[in-house]
Amino acid sequence: MSGYAGLLAALLLAPLLPGVINRTKSFFAGRRGPPLLQAYFDLAKLLRKGAVYSTTTTWLFRAGPVVGLAAMLVASALAPFGGVSAPLAFAGDFLFFAGLLGVTRFMTMLAALDTGSSFEGMGASREAQFAALAEPAFLLGLTAVAWKTGGLSLSGMLGTNSFATWSGAAAPLALVCVSLLVVFLAENARIPVDDPNTHLELTMIHEVMVLDHGGPDLALIQYAAALKLWVLGSLVVGIALPVRSLAHGWAFAASVAGMLGLCVVVGVVESCLARLRLTRVPQLLLGAGVLSLLALFIGLK
Amino acid sequence: MNSWIDADLVLITLTSLVLLGASRLGTSIRMVALQGILLSPLPLLLAGQSGFGPRAAMLAVATVLIKGLGFPWLMARAVRGGSQRREMDPRIGYNASLLAGVLLMVVAFLLSSRLPLPPGEGTPLVLPAALFNILAGMFVIASRRQAITQVLGYLVMENGIYVFGVGIASHQPLLVELGILLDVFAAVFVMGIVIFHMGRELDHTDTDRMTLLNDWEKE
Numbered sequence: 001m002s003g004y005a006g007l008l009a010a011l012l013l014a015p016l017l018p019g020v021i022n023r024t025k026s027f028f029a030g031r032r033g034p035p036l037l038q039a040y041f042d043l044a045k046l047l048r049k050g051a052v053y054s055t056t057t058t059w060l061f062r063a064g065p066v067v068g069l070a071a072m073l074v075a076s077a078l079a080p081f082g083g084v085s086a087p088l089a090f091a092g093d094f095l096f097f098a099g100l101l102g103v104t105r106f107m108t109m110l111a112a113l114d115t116g117s118s119f120e121g122m123g124a125s126r127e128a129q130f131a132a133l134a135e136p137a138f139l140l141g142l143t144a145v146a147w148k149t150g151g152l153s154l155s156g157m158l159g160t161n162s163f164a165t166w167s168g169a170a171a172p173l174a175l176v177c178v179s180l181l182v183v184f185l186a187e188n189a190r191i192p193v194d195d196p197n198t199h200l201e202l203t204m205i206h207e208v209m210v211l212d213h214g215g216p217d218l219a220l221i222q223y224a225a226a227l228k229l230w231v232l233g234s235l236v237v238g239i240a241l242p243v244r245s246l247a248h249g250w251a252f253a254a255s256v257a258g259m260l261g262l263c264v265v266v267g268v269v270e271s272c273l274a275r276l277r278l279t280r281v282p283q284l285l286l287g288a289g290v291l292s293l294l295a296l297f298i299g300l301k
Numbered sequence: 302m303n304s305w306i307d308a309d310l311v312l313i314t315l316t317s318l319v320l321l322g323a324s325r326l327g328t329s330i331r332m333v334a335l336q337g338i339l340l341s342p343l344p345l346l347l348a349g350q351s352g353f354g355p356r357a358a359m360l361a362v363a364t365v366l367i368k369g370l371g372f373p374w375l376m377a378r379a380v381r382g383g384s385q386r387r388e389m390d391p392r393i394g395y396n397a398s399l400l401a402g403v404l405l406m407v408v409a410f411l412l413s414s415r416l417p418l419p420p421g422e423g424t425p426l427v428l429p430a431a432l433f434n435i436l437a438g439m440f441v442i443a444s445r446r447q448a449i450t451q452v453l454g455y456l457v458m459e460n461g462i463y464v465f466g467v468g469i470a471s472h473q474p475l476l477v478e479l480g481i482l483l484d485v486f487a488a489v490f491v492m493g494i495v496i497f498h499m500g501r502e503l504d505h506t507d508t509d510r511m512t513l514l515n516d517w518e519k520e
Binding site for chain 2: 167170171175282283286287289290291293294297298301
């Protein structure tokens with residue numbers, strides 16, 4: 001089982017994750033909820049439609065979704081899955097990975113600003129603010145993992161994660177896990193930070209930036225968002241589950257189960273927590289950064 | 302065994318960090334209570350390396366009773382009795398406090414790398430965790446206005462000293478440790494009662510405004 005299986009799984013299964021989250025939330029709310037494959041149906045529907053472009057927008061508006069998706073595709077080639085190396089791996093690629101996430105965000109923000117709508121500009125500003133706080137937590141956490149596992153690439157860090165790694169450094173790895181989970185929720189516009197289902201309030205962040213995209217563009221954005229969910233999730237699962245100790249087929253199955261489990265956790269978190277006040281979000285992200293830093297210190301000790 | 306000590310120390314450190322960022326008095330008191338309970342297995346775990354005796358067990362039980370249950374109860378009573386404000390209004394904001402916590406952590410780790418442990422004592426994390434808690438407690442005392450939060454800071458500082466004592470000199474007479482515990486208990490008991498009455502008489506325990514109190518009238 002090579003790393004390409006992981007990439008293929010990311011490309012095919014990513015839209016399944018929002019479905020799992022929504023079903024979990026529906027279960028908690030006592031509803032039946034949308035079908036698990038709803039995201040696939042939405043993508044198919046959107047791709048069949050045409051797009052409408054405002055005359056005030058420039059090429060940036062059209063480039064946003066395309067470049068964003070391209071960056072996420074490269075990022076999913078970098079993220080190891082199922083205890084084997086990713087198709088693309090080199091020393092220091094976690095910096096490149098963070099950069100790719102940044103490119104996606106940057107293009108989405110540019111496209112949002114390009115519409116000239118003040119509402120979207122507000123969303124872009126918030127996205128920039130929170131991303132700037134989430135990034136240190138993410139990088140410090142990965143640095144701590146790199147220190148503990150001795151790998152400089154994502155594949156080296158997570159692909160070699162075994163029971164031995166965990167028994168040697170349980171405390172820092174657990175801290176990084178929690179920290180990355182917070183980053184995962186923030187980056188994917190999930191509930192303690194942003195509510196993916198609101199379309200009315202003035203507190204939305206990610207959804208407000210894509211309001212003016214329609215048809216295939218929106219499909220690209222939603223697919224890129226699902227990929228981001230998968231890719232960041234695979235990092236959290238990769239650290240949490242020492243699947244290296246298992247045989248390849250089992251490791252792959254365990255990782256997929258881990259991803260679904262993570263989505264259930266996200267659904268539970270979203271059902272049990274209210275969204276934080278916008279002024280409290282930086283504190284949450286700062287807390288995640290502090291956890292990462294603590295993990296790094298303990299790792300150094 | 303070592304990893305259990307480390308996990309416990311990390312959790313103690315985390316409770317201090319939460320205390321630095323907590324905006325509610327209730328959360329702060331609960332964090333200090335949790336910290337007291339987390340402290341209690343330390344003497345057992347650390348003494349366990351050479352087989353623990355009844356004195357370590359006694360210290361653990363005393364810690365749970367005094368730090369985990371006694372102090373928080375006193376604090377909660379002081380909050381309920383006096384008309385304390387549930388939301389605190391610190392001199393330094395919560396985010397800035399958390400960042401200061403990071404700085405203190407750096408200082409604690411730097412300092413502990415300069416202070417070599419006697420070989421075979423505790424784990425490498427004992428010293429930084431102890432120093433961080435002492436510094437964090439001092440920071441809380443200095444940066445909060447309300448008397449009750451300052452007492453909480455004092456408790457965290459004492460917890461740091463406790464970690465230090467138990468971790469560095471596990472073979473020191475545990476009676477000394479018990480004696481310190483009793484002293485702190487007396488101090489916090491008095492403070493709890495004072496704050497309770499202060500809150501009743503003055504409707505607030507804001508230490509900034511207390512400095513205006515005088516024996517004589519200013520002309």
